[in-house]
Every structure is written in structure tokens, then in C-alpha cells.
Amino acid sequence: KTKGFIFDLDGVIVDTAKYHFLAWKNLANSLGFDFTETQNEQLKGVSRVESLKKILAWGNTTVSDDKFQALMALKNTEYLEFINKMDDSEILPDVPRVLDYLIENNQGVSLGSASKNARVILEKVNLLSKFKTIVDGNDVSKAKPDPEVFLNAAKSLHINPEDCVVFEDSVAGVQAANTANMISIGIGSKAVLHEADYIFNDFTEISTDFINKLINN
Ligand code: BG6
Ligand code: MG
Numbered sequence: 001k002t003k004g005f006i007f008d009l010d011g012v013i014v015d016t017a018k019y020h021f022l023a024w025k026n027l028a029n030s031l032g033f034d035f036t037e038t039q040n041e042q043l044k045g046v047s048r049v050e051s052l053k054k055i056l057a058w059g060n061t062t063v064s065d066d067k068f069q070a071l072m073a074l075k076n077t078e079y080l081e082f083i084n085k086m087d088d089s090e091i092l093p094d095v096p097r098v099l100d101y102l103i104e105n106n107q108g109v110s111l112g113s114a115s116k117n118a119r120v121i122l123e124k125v126n127l128l129s130k131f132k133t134i135v136d137g138n139d140v141s142k143a144k145p146d147p148e149v150f151l152n153a154a155k156s157l158h159i160n161p162e163d164c165v166v167f168e169d170s171v172a173g174v175q176a177a178n179t180a181n182m183i184s185i186g187i188g189s190k191a192v193l194h195e196a197d198y199i200f201n202d203f204t205e206i207s208t209d210f211i212n213k214l215i216n217n
Helices: 017-030 038-042 048-058 065-083 095-104 119-124 148-157 171-179 209-214
Strands: 004-007 108-112 133-135 164-168 182-188 198-200
Touching: 004 148, 017 038, 017 048, 017 065, 038 048, 048 065, 065 119, 095 108, 095 209, 108 148, 119 133, 133 148, 148 164, 148 171, 164 171, 171 182
Parallel strands: 004 108, 004 164, 108 133, 164 182, 182 198
Antiparallel strands: none
């Protein structure tokens, strides 16, 4: 049977949170306040707009709409400087093994990411060709935990949501998958991702046996 396997990007395929952190921290510092790793954790899976809103609120700062747009552009320019230095050494362990296994077994493989930089990142790490379809931050109007991104990914694969599996590292993403009626697989800590149907620390813990069960159930 052909199932849909939808991968989040940031935190699942590559660890870009560290680059988001550096870019947001510089931006916060330029506005006169600090931004911590703990705060950065809370931005996982959160869109760029919503992230900036949160950061400004944490810094007790308000800006005009024009300034808000300028800050978003500035952050992304700096973020892309880090992205442009990426290569395939930054792919998280065993992600290619799982992708290749799914492809060899004729499964639908799609990306479901909040990022508007998803394609450029996949290109940098040489994984773009592995995805049959890509749904990213440019294609959706409602951010995770809204299921829109994953429902669109299922549709793009022509596979029913109930026959889709989502790999996610963020709470918002796990909730989005659950609301979409998909199997949610949390990649990260059990304490954080407890709403997921299954949780693994990383892809090295995901066996061929386990994938076969997902395909055949
Ligand atoms: C998510 C990240 O995947 O994409 C968030 O977890 C990020 O941290 C969001 O803010 C939007 O990304 P981008 O690349 O469009 O700024
Ligand atoms: Mg993520």
C-alpha cells in the first residue's frame, strides 16, 4: 500500500534552530534587549511573523508596521547568510536512510514546513530531489498547529490524511498532525512531544521494521 510520509524540515531534517537563534538574537540586541535559548525553543514550528511578534512582546517593544516588515526582512537576510554556508554534512543522522527506504518502497514522500526558505535549504543539503511534493510557508495561510500544511501535503500526494504519517519536532506540528488525523511521530524529547503517537530521539532509532509496520497497517 502507498502511504504518505510528510516530513517537517527545521529540527527534523536539519538543525536550523541554531541559525534562527543567532539571527533573532542579533535583531533583539539591535533593539536593545536580549533573546535567550529558552525563548528560541518556544519558536520551534512558529512562523516568521508570529516569531517576531513574540520576540517584540518579550522585549516589551512595539514598532510600526513598516518597521515590522523591515525587521522581518533583516532577520531573513542574516538567516540566509548561515543557510548559504550549509551542505549535506548538516543533514541529521539517518534521515537519508529513511527517505531512501521510503522511496525504494514506492511511498509518497512530501515536505510540510512552515518555512519560506524550505526549498533553498533542501537544495543546499542536496535533498530536494527526494521529495515528490513540497508544501511550505509560501503555500499556507494558517500556521501550525492548524493542520493546513499537512492536509495540503496529503492532497498533493493524492493520499488520504488517515493514510499519512508526519515526522515533527515541534509541539505545534504534532498537534497539527493529530488534528489532520494523521499518525504523528515526534522527533525529540518525550517530555515535550508527549502528544505524539510515537516518539523517537532521532531517526537512528527508527527501524526498518517500524517503517514496514507503518506502511502495512
Ligand atoms: C519553522 C521553524 O520550521 O519555520 C521556525 O521551526 C521558523 O523556527 C519557521 O520561524 C519559519 O521559517 P522561515 O525560514 O520562513 O523564517
Ligand atoms: Mg520543526
